[in-house]
Amino acid sequence: MNSTYSPVAELNLLNELQDRLGFENYAEGFGLTDYGDISGLVAGWSKDPEFTDRLIPFAQANGSGSFYALWRFDDRTDPATLPVVVFGDEGGQHVVARHVRELFQLLGFDSEINVDWDDAYFYREEDEPYSDGHDEYVAWLDENFGLTVAEDPAAVLAAAQAELGQRFTSWTEPFLS
Incomplete structure (x- = not known):
């Protein structure tokens, strides 16, 4: 296993799959990027270390510049269990999944996420x-995690928002103008 990508075993497995299938070739608009690269956060949101230290960017979310990050909102030790948030290329930031594996299910829907100030959603x-690599990704998801594709991404997003959305919004407010 290529453990050099990140300290997250699930992301390392996905990185191996991406190495075989190619960037954006298993989920439309998605691709793992440099783990922990905060340059997008600093350029578009906040330079405050209290903000950037709690977020771990790890993937391109769509082809227009949105990106995913893990949100360290508590002191848990397994980063795979951290919520996944999206930062939109034209603004907006939202919780999209309660943990990495839930994001993997959303990726199986094989549609770019749309992000704006008020909402994040998938449409296909x-x-x-x-x-091209969709079928192999779906098989990988089942083989490695016993998971299926999110047939209703809106329900997954709604559950993540209901559990963590307001908390994330409240946490980001002091850092964002």
């Missing part, structure tokens, strides 16, 4: 083709 046309 019925006849829209899947990414």
Whole structure:
């Protein structure tokens, strides 16, 4: 296993899959990037170390510049259990998954996330083709975690928002203008 990508075993497994299938070739618009690179946070949100120290960017969320990060909102030791948040290329920041494996289920929907100030959502046309590596990704998700694709991404996003959305919004307010 390529343990050099990150301290998150689940992300290391995904990195191995990405090395085989290619960036954006298993989930539309998605690709693992430099783990912990805060340059996007600093450029678009806040330079405050109290902000950047609690966020761990790790992936491109869509083809237009949005990105995913883990949010260290407490002192848990397993980073795979941290909530996943998205920062939109045109603004907006939202909790999208309660943990990494839930994000993996969303990625299986194989659609770029749309992010704006008020909302984050996935949308896919019925006849829209899947990414070239979609089937292999779905098999990987089942083989490694016993998980299936999120058939209703809106429900997954709603559950994450209900549990952590207000807490995340309240936490970010002092740092963002």
